Amino acid sequence: MKLVVAIIRPERLTAVLESLYRADVRGLTVSKVQGHGGETEHVETYRGMTVKMDLQAKVRLEIGVSESFVQPTIDAIVKGARTGDVGDGKIFVLPVERIVRIRTGEEDVKAVTPEVPQPE
């Protein structure tokens, strides 16, 4: 089990969600964050006051996956988020000790496996 954490450009979020959906990756958390990597900062001016905006708006994705889904998840994020310019973001893959699904108490791999809706 791994936790995939990705920092991406906000405007690529739709494309990333779409490619994750196509890769059958379900269940994720999205948050708006600020940060900066190596990209050039941009300059803004307000009534003669010039400021350098050091922090850029970014989006952080957190996705808990089983081993077999790690590579497909990474591929999908890269496919959706890459523009080729500096500032596209990073993907971090972290080990996970334990996962619990709150509703059922299921643990670990079972907890990150989406349930297939049972036919009625």
Added chain:
Amino acid sequence: MHFLRGVGIIGSRTPGPHTAPTLPPAFSPTDTLFVLISTALVLLMTPALALFYGGLVRAKSILNTMMMSLVAVGVVGVLWASLGYSLAFAPGAEALGGLGHVFMAGIDLELRPGTTLPHLLYFAYQGTFAIITVALISGAIVERMRFAAYLLFLAAWTLIVYSPVAHWVWGGGWMGRLGVLDFAGGTVVHITAGTAAWVAALKVGPRLDHGRQAFLPHNVPMMLTGAALLWFGWVGFNGGSALAVNGIAVQATVNTLLAPMAAMMMWMVIELWRTGRATAVGAGTALVVGLVAITPACGFVSPRAALAIGALAAIPCHFAIVYRARTRLDDSLDVLGAHGTGGVVGALLTGVVTSTAWNGPAGLLDGSVRQLGLQALGVVATIAYTAIATWGILTLIGMVTPLRVSARDEAGGVDVGEHGEEGYSDGEGAILVLQKSA
């Protein structure tokens, strides 16, 4: 310098240090006061439009969107004073006015022929119409057009489209002579703006991710504030177009209240029927649709007919907007759906319900087909001319300079890319850059 003499700034009038401009004896103080106030009201419509449009776009594009409306006050206003007014209202040919009033030559406190108003005031009042018309178009190309290209477009469109069409209808041109009715600008303002918006949306192309991602309004209360202020200003737009304090002004003003009321009701009924929910954005849009539709008619129809025009206009406009959202046409803020469709419906219905008892010629309901035919002619000619001219202007500008911002600036937001500002910055991570002292 002779063009400055006419307004009494320089030269011949009376020598002496402090000569106050004097109005001719024949002017009407009440009419002049009325149109002075109406001029202020119509001027307010452009910042109101900035709020209306600004609320409907995403937060990262609000400044650019509001600027596109506001900048018309400066650019179109100056062009109007230098050339636009002359091309529209100076005596000239059927198709275009003359050059007699270039740089406000001959526009002074003497009465504008056919009115009881100083010519200078008439010129200013008409200028506020030109400004709002051009600003309306920007709703079709928000969040992606380069600001410099937009400025060129504004300037060219004012002179090449607005001035001639205003001349056709109000300045002594062929439409007015034939008897096409347009009391306050349904054709001159709304059909031209709606058609130009349609062509501009095609030429500039859709926003990135259009059709994949929903672009939601970031501040609906701001949009509703804008709608309210537009309505307030519109009283001066329609009522003031009577150019005098008389029965027609009362009729036009009351009709300007009734039609949006009916349009709002009808719009909510349609929404409740189709989805079970009446929306705030829908109600704000419906107000504008009702106002657009009554604009050509307000001085020629009965108050009862105004209610009918408002209610009837809501139907095609509602479905035009719903349908547009399913197409590839990114007329982002539905200028074609609201102003184009509403303008056409209003112009045609004017030919149906115009009444001899209410200052109009006989309409279809009085048994005369002629007026409806004239209205249709006016609509077709205006759409055809505006579409071709707008296409030409944007094609030429596109040869000189790109129409769109880069994909990267569009993704990051046109506010930062084009203006170097953000509408809602919290200043986190902002480092003050100390300028070298000059």
